[in-house]
Amino acid sequence: xxxxxxxKEITDISHFPENTFGFIYEVTHIPSGKxxxxxxxxxxxxxxxxxxxxxxxxxxVKEGNWKTYxxxxxxxxxxxxxxxxxxxxxxxxxxxxxxxxxxxSETKFQMMFEVLENPSYINSNILGKFFRSxxxxxxD
Numbered sequence: 001x002x003x004x005x006x007x008k009e010i011t012d013i014s015h016f017p018e019n020t021f022g023f024i025y026e027v028t029h030i031p032s033g034k035x036x037x038x039x040x041x042x043x044x045x046x047x048x049x050x051x052x053x054x055x056x057x058x059x060x061v062k063e064g065n066w067k068t069y070x071x072x073x074x075x076x077x078x079x080x081x082x083x084x085x086x087x088x089x090x091x092x093x094x095x096x097x098x099x100x101x102x103x104x105s106e107t108k109f110q111m112m113f114e115v116l117e118n119p120s121y122i123n124s125n126i127l128g129k130f131f132r133s134x135x136x137x138x139x140d
Contacts (some may be wrong), residue, residue: 001085003066005092013042013063020095022102024109027071028089029079034122036071037093037115039106040064075122103127 003010003025010016016023022041028034041064048058070076070088079087093109096102107127110116115123116132125131 001088001090003090003092005095010092011067016042017095019097021098022096023066023092024094024096024102024105025071026091026093026109027076028091029076030087030089033120034075035120036073036076036122037106037110037113038071038123039096039102040066040069041099041102042066073122073124 005015005023008015020042022039024037024039027036027038043061044064046060046062048060050056050058070080070085070090076088094105096105110123110126113121115121116126116130116135123132
């Protein structure tokens with residue numbers, strides 16, 4: 001199951017525009033219709049010990065696990081443990097070019113799609129500050 005962006009499959013890092021930092025995605029579990037909106041960075045920094053005779057730790061940029069990533073929600077992880085990758089549709093909503101843009105865009109899309117209020121979304125929080133359970137308490 002590959003990522004889809006603007007109707008095209010993304011299978012390699014070279015398919016992204018130059019200087020892409022990460023992307024906003026929507027994963028859909030097709031049988032249940034449950035969706036999840038999140039963000040994913042393409043690269044991460046890895047700290048390596050110093051070479052012999054040197055004191056400074058080295059920083060190396062590595063490609064992340066975006067090709068095999070489906071999301072961080074427990075519901076998604078549980079289905080993946082049952083080897084149900086083919087039941088998911090993975091779409092890239094927006095390409096982002098910086099860490100700030102990535103976080104802002106994720107929050108924007110989660111608010112736009114009302115992921116905490118809409119029962120078809122399984123997101124449980126936004127930014128770790130706004131929780132579905134808090135909104136349910138306000139409705140009572």
